Every structure is written in structure tokens, then in C-alpha cells.
Amino acid sequence: MTRAASPVRPVVALSGPVTVSLPSSRRGTxxxxxxxxxxxxxxxxxxxCLRTTLGPHQVWGSCATGGYGLAALVARLSARAWGRASAAVAVGGSVLVPLALLIADGARQLEVTVVERSGGLLLDSGTPYVPDPAGLRDYNPYLPGMALFGLPRAVLGDVPFADARLWFALVSLGAMGLAAALGRGSRSSGRGTARPLLLLAATPAVALPLAVGGVDLPVIALMCLALALAGRGGGPVVTGLALGAAASLKWTAWPLLPVGLALLAVTAGRRAAVRAGATAVTSAVLVVLPAALADPEAFTEHVLLFPLGEGGTGSPAASPLPGHLLATYVPGGFTLAVAALALSAVAVAGSLVTRPPRTTVAAADRLALGLGIAMCLIPATRFGYVVYPLVLLGWFRLGPAGRWWPVDRVTEAPRTHPPAAKPQED
Known part of the structure; x- marks a missing residue:
């Protein structure tokens, strides 16, 4: 006698991720x-906009107020939380519109004028520095690599496409996008990078310098790219070139070198770290040394003394942070601030030896900590430098693979099922 076989439910083997929609209440939140x-x-x-006395900042504030307000309305009416639509509206109002207005009007921050002038000086004299700076507008506190952003103006003349702010933005967003793609692996796509880039560009700390002309954004972007390469155990030459490119723009990028090399030593080995370090230092020296040798006195005055507040003209970077307060109000305070800065650098360097970072996020956190301490202790500093630790802390956590990425769906790990059992007969 044969019993009827019990019905067998079909089992489907899942080879990809399973997407589970969250409840509508979660999406509403x-x-x-x-x-x-x-x-x-x-x-x-x-x-x-109401409090600043700077013309470009007033233009940005008025445009960004409308852009962010419209983005809030789009977000409220959207069916999906943290979609690209609201971020795109915010970028339009806080970056594209004010940037177009400022370029058309010819208004820019002093930094943009300094960089564009340095490009012309580099072509004419081989050094981007004014020989005898007489006033604040004559000073150029950046390393020679920054003058490359001024070359379009020197070559193309007074045309909108030559504006240094456009090249700041292109390099910054391009390097950040590449860093995000490297951080997520080879399966990432441009589509997956678009939303993080929009959110980054729409953040006020980034949107404001993008529109009015912030020289720090390309520096930060190249720092993130170098960390992403080191975290993936990238080729030592490519990683070293990224490290050297950042180091040739501004002194604030030099703390990246020990942190990035410590991470590369963990991910790719000490030999790769040594090769990357040699490549980074060589490439940075090849950019910096010719200008330094062309006029050593001008280089020292512009790049070393002026940023420390010891140049012939006082630095405008005078936010009331501990280093500035010490140098201003305490006898011998400048020496105390520099000593505290040196001690903090030694402490961070020691942590790289005793406990080197093993992931890109850990390296970015360590670099953000070191830069945050340094920016508090430098005698001549400004609150705007907070963009360095903010971006470093947030960027590698932002994105589909990051812990801070706001989503309205949850993706589970792939599941596989054993083959279905055959019905038994007796």
C-alpha cells in the first residue's frame, strides 16, 4: 500500500540580497x-545672511535660505526618505545658484583672488609668491601646488570657465566620489555615489565654501581619496601620489602622511608603506622645492611665518580658540601654544605606532582627532577649519555601506536553503 505523498513546497535558492521594506511609520519618521x-x-x-558683513556670504545666505526651505518642502512631500530629489534641490539653491550669481558679478573671497594671482605669478616668475608683500592681499599662505588652480585664469583670461571656484569644486567632488567608490568596493557604481555626493555638497559647511571659494575642499577631498586607497591596500605608487598631491597644496594635509602610511602598512605591508611614503615625499618635494628655491625669503614669509601669525602682516585667521588666546593674552603664550601643538603631534604619532588604524574609518577618525587638536592650538586659526574633522568623521560613514546612511529599506545578507526533500514512499 502506498501512502499519498505529502505536498512538497517549492524552495527557491536565493543567490542575492533580500530587500525588506520597512513599515510606513518608519518611513514617515x-x-x-x-x-x-x-x-x-x-x-x-x-x-x-542677516549677521555677516561679507558680500559673497550674504548672497550665499539669501540663496541658500530659499534652497534649503524648498528642499524641506520636497522632503515632506516625498514618498521616500532621504531621496535624491530634496538633496538636488538643496544643492541647486545652496551651491549652483549663488555660485553662478557670484561668478557673473565678479564677487569672490580673497582666497580665490590670491590663488588666481599665484597661477599667473608661477607662469611669469617660477614662484607663486609676491617678493615683498606689503599688505594682507599680497600674502599667499598656500603651498605651490595650490597655484595650479589659478592657471586656468592665467591662460584663458577673464572667462567664467577659468574661475578657480569651478576647479575647486570639480576636483573636490571628483575626488570624494572616487573615494566613496573605492570605499565600497568594485561593485559600486556612479549611481550609488550620486546621493552621498549630493548630501555632502548640500551640507552648509561644504556648500558655503563651494559657492564663495574655499581652498580647503580640494585638500580634504584628496586626503579622503588617499585614505580610501590606503584602506584598500592600493598600489603604493598610486597611494603615494594621492598623499603627495594633498601635501603639495597646504600644510594642513601633512598630518595625513603618517596616518595614511600607518593604515597602508596594515593593509598592504610595511614594504608598500615605505614605497608609498617615498613616492609621496618625492612628488610633494618636486612641486614645492622649485618655488622655495626660486625665492627662499618669500617662501618663508608667505608659507611659514604668515600662517603662524609671525609675518609682516597679521593673519586674519584669529578665531578665539585656545592657541590664539594663549598667543594673544598670555606672556610667552606663542611658545606655549607651539609646545602644546608639538606634544599633541607626538602623542598622535605614538598612537599610530602602538595602535595603528586597521580600517579607513579608524584612520579618518585618528586624522580628524589630530587635526582637531592642532586647529585648536595653532596660534593663527579660524572656525572654518572645522570642515576638516567634520568631513573626515562623516564621509566614510556616509553612503550605502556606511553606518550613518539614512535608508528606508533594509537589505539582508544572502540566504541559501538546502535542496527540498523528496517525498518518501512505503
């Missing part, structure tokens, strides 16, 4: 948080 974030950005932009 995400939209509310997104709306509040854009509304807070609008309030910040409005307050800046």
Missing part, C-alpha cells in the same frame, strides 16, 4: 527627520 534637517539648514543660512 525618516521624512520628518529629513524635513527638520533641511529646515535647520535654512535657519542657519538666514541667520548668516
Amino acid at each position: 525618516g521624512r520628518r527627520w529629513e524635513t527638520l534637517c533641511w529646515a535647520a539648514c535654512a535657519v542657519f543660512a538666514l541667520l548668516l
Whole structure:
């Protein structure tokens, strides 16, 4: 006698990720948080517009207030939390519109004028530095690599496409996008990078310098790219070139070298770290040394003394942070601030030896800590430098693979099932 076989349910083997939609209440909470974030950005932009005395910042504040407000409305009406639509609206209002208006009007921050002038000087004299600076506008505190952003103006003349701010933005967003793609692996795509880039560009700390002309953004972007390469155990030559490119722009990038090399030593070995270090130092020296030798006195005055507040003209970087307060109000305070800065550098360097970072996020955190301490202790500093630790702390956590990425769906790990059992007969 044969019993009827029990029905066998079909089993499907899943070879890819399973996407599970979250409840509508969770999606609604995400939209509310997104709306509040854009509304807070609008309030910040409005307050800046009302309180600042700088013309470019007033233009940015008025445009960004409308852009962020419209982004909040789009977020409130959107069916999906943290979508690209609201971020794109925010970027349009806080970056594209004010940048176009400022370029058309010819208004720019002093930094943009300095960089564009340095490009012309580099072509004419081989050094981007004015020989005898008489006033604040004559000083160029950046390393010679920054003058490359001024070459389009020197070559093309007074045309909108030659504006240094456009080249700052292109290099910054391009390097950040590449860093995000490297951080997520080979399966990442441009589509997956678009939303993090939009959110980054729309953040007030980034949108403001993108529009009015911030020289620090390409420096930060190249730092993130170098860390992403080191975290993947990238080729020592390519990693070294990225490290050297950042180091040739500004002194603030030099703490990247020990951190990036410590990470590369963990991911690719000490020999790769040594090769990358040699490549980085060689490439940076090849950019910096010719200008330093062309006029050593000008190089010292512009790049060494002026940023420390010891040049012939006082640095405008005078935010009331500990280093500046020590140098200004305490007898011998300048020496104390420099000593504290040196001790903090030794402490961070010691941590790289005793406990080297093993992931890109850990290296970015260590670099953000070191830069944050340094920017508090440098005698001549400004609050705007906070963009360095903010981007370093957030960028490698932002994105589909990051812990801070706001989503309205949860992707589970792939699941496989054993083959279905055959019905038994007796």
C-alpha cells in the first residue's frame, strides 16, 4: 500500500540580497527627520545672511535660505526618505545658484583672488609668491601646488570657465566620489555615489565654501581619496601620489602622511608603506622645492611665518580658540601654544605606532582627532577649519555601506536553503 505523498513546497535558492521594506511609520519618521534637517539648514543660512558683513556670504545666505526651505518642502512631500530629489534641490539653491550669481558679478573671497594671482605669478616668475608683500592681499599662505588652480585664469583670461571656484569644486567632488567608490568596493557604481555626493555638497559647511571659494575642499577631498586607497591596500605608487598631491597644496594635509602610511602598512605591508611614503615625499618635494628655491625669503614669509601669525602682516585667521588666546593674552603664550601643538603631534604619532588604524574609518577618525587638536592650538586659526574633522568623521560613514546612511529599506545578507526533500514512499 502506498501512502499519498505529502505536498512538497517549492524552495527557491536565493543567490542575492533580500530587500525588506520597512513599515510606513518608519518611513514617515525618516521624512520628518529629513524635513527638520533641511529646515535647520535654512535657519542657519538666514541667520548668516542677516549677521555677516561679507558680500559673497550674504548672497550665499539669501540663496541658500530659499534652497534649503524648498528642499524641506520636497522632503515632506516625498514618498521616500532621504531621496535624491530634496538633496538636488538643496544643492541647486545652496551651491549652483549663488555660485553662478557670484561668478557673473565678479564677487569672490580673497582666497580665490590670491590663488588666481599665484597661477599667473608661477607662469611669469617660477614662484607663486609676491617678493615683498606689503599688505594682507599680497600674502599667499598656500603651498605651490595650490597655484595650479589659478592657471586656468592665467591662460584663458577673464572667462567664467577659468574661475578657480569651478576647479575647486570639480576636483573636490571628483575626488570624494572616487573615494566613496573605492570605499565600497568594485561593485559600486556612479549611481550609488550620486546621493552621498549630493548630501555632502548640500551640507552648509561644504556648500558655503563651494559657492564663495574655499581652498580647503580640494585638500580634504584628496586626503579622503588617499585614505580610501590606503584602506584598500592600493598600489603604493598610486597611494603615494594621492598623499603627495594633498601635501603639495597646504600644510594642513601633512598630518595625513603618517596616518595614511600607518593604515597602508596594515593593509598592504610595511614594504608598500615605505614605497608609498617615498613616492609621496618625492612628488610633494618636486612641486614645492622649485618655488622655495626660486625665492627662499618669500617662501618663508608667505608659507611659514604668515600662517603662524609671525609675518609682516597679521593673519586674519584669529578665531578665539585656545592657541590664539594663549598667543594673544598670555606672556610667552606663542611658545606655549607651539609646545602644546608639538606634544599633541607626538602623542598622535605614538598612537599610530602602538595602535595603528586597521580600517579607513579608524584612520579618518585618528586624522580628524589630530587635526582637531592642532586647529585648536595653532596660534593663527579660524572656525572654518572645522570642515576638516567634520568631513573626515562623516564621509566614510556616509553612503550605502556606511553606518550613518539614512535608508528606508533594509537589505539582508544572502540566504541559501538546502535542496527540498523528496517525498518518501512505503
